[in-house]
Amino acid sequence: MAANLEKRVDALEREIRSLKSAVRKSKNKGPWWERLAGAFKDDRLFDGMVEAGRKYRRSSARRSNGRNS
Numbered sequence: 001m002a003a004n005l006e007k008r009v010d011a012l013e014r015e016i017r018s019l020k021s022a023v024r025k026s027k028n029k030g031p032w033w034e035r036l037a038g039a040f041k042d043d044r045l046f047d048g049m050v051e052a053g054r055k056y057r058r059s060s061a062r063r064s065n066g067r068n069s
Contacts, residue, residue, distance in 0.1 A: 029035060040046035
């Protein structure tokens with residue numbers, strides 16, 4: 001049982017080292033939002049989602065102002 005536990009701990013330690021390395025590398029690439037900027041350029045599906053969000057916010061604002069039309 002102790003040998004099995006040691007193997008599991010070793011595997012976890014390797015995984016943690018790998019994750020820490022990945023985090024260090026990603027921090028060197030700049031802010032996350034700069035990496036995503038432009039990712040949806042000319043994407044009709046994304047544009048549709050944005051428009052649906054606008055419509056929802058407008059309808060929600062009308063309801064909260066008491067204009068239920």
